[in-house]
Amino acid sequence: MSETHYIELPSVIESVEEAAISADEYARGHGFGDEIIFAIDLAIRESVANAVKHGNKFADDKSVQITFSDLEEGLEIKVRDFGSGFSVEEIPDPTNPENLLKTDGRGILFMRSFMDEVEWSNPDDGGLEVRMLKRR
């Protein structure tokens, strides 16, 4: 299996499962253990769901691009959408008492909780990219 694997998926909910399957295959193929695979599975599902729903807003003409890389320090995943982007700081903290009963807004918390590094950037040609790293 190559060091870097790239997939491009349509902006549909089914892409979440497809991305998770790809992540699982890649991580297992590169010798990552169950604990790490659970974290990666959760993070990829949340990030791709965000890209499909909030980024691309289910647009037929916008895809989600995913890159898996087996780096020395761990497994890196990049998920990119082609929406209008957003500022992570604007997402309310779902653990604040006033937000506990909100039905959404927990995906980023999960990504941050289970991955060792999570950062967002706005590529020059539009959209939003999240880069996540899970250390070995």
Add this chain to the structure above:
Amino acid sequence: MSDITITERQAGDVTILDLQGKVTIGEGSVALRTTIRRLLGEGKNKILLNLGGVGYIDSSGIGELVSSFTAVKKEGGVLKLLSLTQKIQDLLAITKLLTVFDTYDDEASALSSYN
């Protein structure tokens, strides 16, 4: 094939929903929502969700648990959780929702708590 199977049982006036599978974005979350809304429509508002068979839940599924909790409460009822796996317990702890939900390890204790 659906991601989730929901089986309904009655124990006195408490409706127990045994969930098997995944409560995730899409079908899993929708199935839970539909079932809860139907029970409320039938006047069943004491609901125990048995999550022992749920191998996976994502943020959308957690959101659906919260939505179910508030919908039941709004109808004057109570929704409680039974048999959380360690992973689900971890997710509820991270989101601080263990402070919101009443959770039980065994069915008898859960049922008696409704009295």
